[in-house]
Amino acid sequence: MSFLVMEDVTYSYEQGKNQILRGISWEINKGEFHCLLGKSGCGKTTLLKLAAGLLSSENGSIRLQGKEIIKPLPNCSFVFQTPTLLEWKTVIENVLLPIKLKRKIRSEDMEQAMEYLELVGLASYRDCYPLQLSGGQQSRVALARALMQKPSLLFLDEPFAALDAITREELQDDLLRMCYMHNITVLFITHDIAEAVYLSDRVAVMAHGEIVYQTPIMLERPRRMEMRYEPYFNELCFTLRQVMNGERL
Amino acid sequence: MKKTSVYSFLLFIFLLVIWEISSKSYSELVLPAPSVIVLTLVDGLLNGYFTQHIQRTAAEVILGLFFGGAAGFTVGVLMGEVAFLRKLLFPYIIASQAVPKLALAPLFILWFGFGMTSKVVITALVCFFPLLENTVTAIQLSDIQKQELFKMLGATRLQTLIHLKIPSGMLGILAGLRVSVVLAIVGAVVGEFIGGSEGLGALIIATQAMMDTALMFATLILLTIFGMILYLTVSWLEKMWMKRLKKEI
Numbered sequence: 001m002s003f004l005v006m007e008d009v010t011y012s013y014e015q016g017k018n019q020i021l022r023g024i025s026w027e028i029n030k031g032e033f034h035c036l037l038g039k040s041g042c043g044k045t046t047l048l049k050l051a052a053g054l055l056s057s058e059n060g061s062i063r064l065q066g067k068e069i070i071k072p073l074p075n076c077s078f079v080f081q082t083p084t085l086l087e088w089k090t091v092i093e094n095v096l097l098p099i100k101l102k103r104k105i106r107s108e109d110m111e112q113a114m115e116y117l118e119l120v121g122l123a124s125y126r127d128c129y130p131l132q133l134s135g136g137q138q139s140r141v142a143l144a145r146a147l148m149q150k151p152s153l154l155f156l157d158e159p160f161a162a163l164d165a166i167t168r169e170e171l172q173d174d175l176l177r178m179c180y181m182h183n184i185t186v187l188f189i190t191h192d193i194a195e196a197v198y199l200s201d202r203v204a205v206m207a208h209g210e211i212v213y214q215t216p217i218m219l220e221r222p223r224r225m226e227m228r229y230e231p232y233f234n235e236l237c238f239t240l241r242q243v244m245n246g247e248r249l
Numbered sequence: 250m251k252k253t254s255v256y257s258f259l260l261f262i263f264l265l266v267i268w269e270i271s272s273k274s275y276s277e278l279v280l281p282a283p284s285v286i287v288l289t290l291v292d293g294l295l296n297g298y299f300t301q302h303i304q305r306t307a308a309e310v311i312l313g314l315f316f317g318g319a320a321g322f323t324v325g326v327l328m329g330e331v332a333f334l335r336k337l338l339f340p341y342i343i344a345s346q347a348v349p350k351l352a353l354a355p356l357f358i359l360w361f362g363f364g365m366t367s368k369v370v371i372t373a374l375v376c377f378f379p380l381l382e383n384t385v386t387a388i389q390l391s392d393i394q395k396q397e398l399f400k401m402l403g404a405t406r407l408q409t410l411i412h413l414k415i416p417s418g419m420l421g422i423l424a425g426l427r428v429s430v431v432l433a434i435v436g437a438v439v440g441e442f443i444g445g446s447e448g449l450g451a452l453i454i455a456t457q458a459m460m461d462t463a464l465m466f467a468t469l470i471l472l473t474i475f476g477m478i479l480y481l482t483v484s485w486l487e488k489m490w491m492k493r494l495k496k497e498i
Contacts, residue, residue: 049397052401054397054400054401072400072401072402072403074403076401077401078397078398078401080394080397080398081394082394084392084394084395084398086395086412086413086416086417087417087493087494088416088417088419088490088493088494097402097412098402100412101399101402101403101404101408101412102403129493129494131494149402
């Protein structure tokens with residue numbers, strides 16, 4: 001049975017008029033990594049927010065393990081376009097924020113947070129403030145914070161869009177490693193074709209509020225840097241590029 | 250930077266010298282020499298003549314600042330957070346902004362008597378508005394993505410306020426406080442002008458009647474020092490807060 005199911009999801013900002021999403025259906029199985037690819041303004045962020053329970057749809061249903069999502073769930077994490085770290089808190093305090101809002105912080109939480117910081121290679125920055133870190137490091141802290149919720153489902157909204165190419169590739173590997181280690185199901189949004197292909201098990205292309213194309217990605221896991229330069233990878237990228245241009249439907 | 254502060258000090262000395270020289274050609278009643286003023290000031294401080302006046306004015310300013318500031322902050326937070334209250338109260342706030350608050354001083358003396366209460370009320374009233382306005386704005390300006398993050402983390406409205414909206418608006422709130430502290434002194438002094446036998450404002454009126462211009466200047470210096478201490482305290486608080494937001498410590 002599918003883990004996350006969207007059925008005929010419709011959304012518009014003004015009731016009835018100006019539809020952002022038109023009858024979208026999608027399914028994700030447990031542990032899979034799916035990407036939604038599309039130009040800006042195609043409604044992909046809206047879809048992600050609906051799935052996360054930050055918005056509610058007017059038609060259709062979104063279910064997680066059979067249960068309707070009407071508000072944000074504790075086992076779902078969201079990583080935003082910007083790192084959204086609290087500038088007045090240290091790195092470790094930021095990572096511990098999800099716990100702090102629920103209960104008192106215990107020593108095992110502290111150890112857990114340090115473990116995640118270790119995982120993203122920032123253990124030595126625990127007492128720094130976010131603005132002392134580079135953009136890539138801030139994104140890593142945001143990932144560590146998302147893990148702190150022990151999510152079974154992770155939503156990411158172009159989290160690496162503002163980073164340089166090399167840093168972005170490093171973070172993509174970090175993300176894949178973490179999701180594999182904790183068996184996390186992922187819905188990832190991007191406008192970067194290579195990123196979508198490298199990360200995903202399945203890519204969907206969105207345009208004008210509809211899913212216009214989808215394809216499985218038959219690359220073995222774990223993904224390696226060389227794969228980015230294989231003919232299969234490039235062919236896929238080219239196809240997706242044409243779809244995004246509206247040339248091939 | 251250091252050089253400019255030397256020049257700034259030299260300018261101060263230069264101005265003092267000009268004042269000293271030019272005061273020779275006027276009566277002491279019109280323009281007392283700086284040396285005479287400093288003598289009066291030191292003398293007054295040593296023999297305890299100023300003590301009760303300083304205590305009185307300081308008490309009025311601090312009490313007024315406390316009550317006015319606490320009220321301004323609380324109402325500001327409520328109005329920033331609850332749109333209904335904001336819409337309900339804003340016309341009144343604007344209207345009351347247009348009233349010259351110091352012109353109400355005689356009314357407050359009528360209501361609260363010649364004692365300390367009336368001055369504390371006036372001071373509180375003038376402190377109230379700058380802090381209120383800055384707090385309302387600061388609370389509303391917090392980042393939308395960070396608010397969504399808190400929603401995702403299942404934070405309550407109060408938690409979002411305490412952990413996100415107030416700290417993220419802290420600089421704006423402190424800027425309001427900085428204006429408030431300076432106005433607080435104006436409020437207390439004007440209150441004392443109108444009715445009162447104690448306090449530095451009352452002393453200024455008394456020196457005018459006594460034609461002791463040197464004593465008047467000495468009192469003005471005390472008020473200036475007092476204002477600077479308050480102002481620098483808030484600046485220091487701002488600096489402590491800023492330290493976290495800067496790139497380097």
